[in-house]
């Protein structure tokens with residue numbers, strides 16, 4: 001096989017830098033795999049290791065510090081045939097920690113080579129996440145405060161199915177890289193080397209000593225059986241292939257004439273569990289069955305299972321402009337929490353306005369006409385009260401008619417749910433007679 | 436008449452799919468989350484890819500990688516997420532990587548109010564990344580705009596190889612509305628221009644008259660180099676200030692000189708009017724109502740609803756401004772886009788009203804500000 005080294009761009013590392021050796025080792029590994037430059041992308045980030053992509057005649061993607069794995073993920077998902085090799089230093093590993101953990105856990109078929117030389121070479125030898133506490137760095141005493149990470153142990157814990165550790169000088173490194181790249185899943189090798197430009201200037205440390213340090217750590221040399229599982233990309237594609245297309249948005253036909261002259265603002269005030277939003281939606285769908293323009297927005301706390309639930313609905317014969325409600329024409333009030341949320345609107349209501357309220361509810365002073373519903377007596381439970389109120393509203397012929405309401409229900413529900421909604425509406429019909 | 440009932444976020448998702456979006460990656464954040472949820476419903480079923488990144492930085496990074504492999508990509512977030520996107524956005528600018536970014540703005544600063552609307556990120560979208568080079572920012576008014584402007588955003592990203600923002604707002608994204616989607620005028624989806632086969636390829640080389648380099652995907656049979664560093668035509672990092680200067684100048688000019696080709700707006704001008712009201716985003720809805728009321732009261736007023744905010748369509752705006760005796764700018768922040776208007780007027784007074792407390796600006800307030 002031919003070399004993939006870029007003859008026009010020979011490596012420019014400091015003399016004796018382990019990175020230079022790894023360039024040749026990587027080239028060797030790619031040759032062993034019989035890959036051409038067009039089949040490979042080398043993704044790098046920042047630092048001396050970030051120069052790697054320029055030394056190869058492959059596709060190249062050089063990006064931001066610590067983010068190389070994010071681009072690698074996008075590239076591999078978009079082009080599953082591509083061999084994606086990501087190269088980062090121990091600096092990129094630290095700043096991109098979340099991406100490292102996620103890549104181990106995700107198990108997309110990309111390869112990560114960590115060029116670990118225990119410091120930030122390019123910026124002047126500051127400590128990194130792998131610097132030993134006893135090392136001298138340009139971070140003063142700071143590296144004494146935080147112990148170094150064992151990247152391989154973290155990789156295994158995070159789910160990487162192929163984890164290796166090797167010296168840059170290891171004669172087997174190219175075979176190990178070839179094996180890692182060939183592996184169908186996320187593979188990573190923690191490659192230890194020297195940085196004569198910075199780290200070894202302050203620390204009299206030889207490759208031999210580094211090798212000795214490494215021997216004290218648990219070995220990592222390939223497949224992690226407990227982490228072996230289906231590769232993310234193929235798994236994604238098999239699951240995605242089962243997703244049913246939701247179809248186009250169902251349109252709503254205008255078949256009735258609306259009982260609204262111009263614009264009608266409706267406030268639904270309730271509590272989580274009263275299906276306020278659904279009732280608001282059905283109101284809108286009902287109005288649309290009469291060709292009205294509608295808007296709806298909802299207000300509820302982040303904790304959706306408790307607290308207020310408010311829906312603001314606007315109908316209009318012309319397109320709705322301003323989507324806020326200063327003064328409602330209709331208020332449906334079903335809970336104290338909902339009423340408290342909009343307590344200021346009640347004083348604005350005039351004699352033309354209508355309030356439909358649960359009969360046990362205290363309503364702030366107002367001039368509106370009020371219909372009280374005794375839901376308990378009617379046997380209408382909390383989740384059905386908002387819907388039942390719509391029937392009362394339709395009975396008034398105000399804003400919607402009964403036929404519009406039935407059309408709205410049919411646009412929102414099908415099957416059993418629709419039948420239930422219809423019988424609820426019948427039940428609510430009793431309320432009109434009693435009120 | 437058949438209408439659909441959807442919110443702005445769903446309209447963006449549907450517009451994206453129709454524009455040919457092939458990969459969406461996002462991280463949940465109110466009020467943008469439902470774009471991601473809709474993409475998850477729509478995209479995999481069409482053979483596309485939808486991913487949830489470990490954070491916003493990863494989500495946009497996935498998009499950058501996939502876009503360089505030739506896919507049309509989109510991500511969506513709100514203000515706090517745009518902060519995290521920042522450096523990746525400047526990479527997309529410098530690396531000329533097509534990408535659509537949706538910012539469903541919420542009330543800031545910082546985590547602010549997740550469920551309240553604002554237009555507080557307008558200058559942030561334009562200037563919120565290193566280098567200060569231009570991006571395209573389109574501002575929808577309603578559900579219909581969310582649909583059509585998203586389609587335009589994809590086309591612009593492809594054509595100019597740059598990030599394109601949709602400056603939405605919680606009050607648009609999470610407001611459901613009746614809309615006849617089929618009646619909307621939508622553009623034909625465009626795809627980026629590929630370098631013809633048989634030619635040797637330099638990833639950032641532009642033909643003399645052109646402003647945008649032709650594209651080839653990473654993974655194709657001609658080698659492609661992408662880099663976030665300053666680079667020459669061949670895509671290698673360079674420190675040559677002459678090469679850098681030419682490249683950066685082109686990144687600015689390719690958008691600024693082309694803005695007339697993609698200036699979206701609604702202009703409702705009354706030749707007798709002395710006042711020109713300028714608005715964008717959801718505020719335009721109240722402005723329309725206010726203008727109608729003013730005219731019903733027998734007074735004259737002109738209304739400009741601007742939908743291409745950046746690059747600032749300066750020539751177009753100057754033409755609009757030249758006819759006005761005074762200009763009123765109303766926006767859901769404390770004064771952001773008004774800065775652009777102020778620098779473009781001759782001597783006319785510019786009256787500004789801004790509100791940023793989670794409440795919509797209402798027609799009555801706009802009328803009070805205008806005084807008509």
Ligand code: SF4
Pocket residue numbers: 012013014016017018019048117121122194195196197198199
């Ligand atoms: S600074 Fe260190 S890592 Fe960088 S090139 Fe020099 S020796 Fe290598």
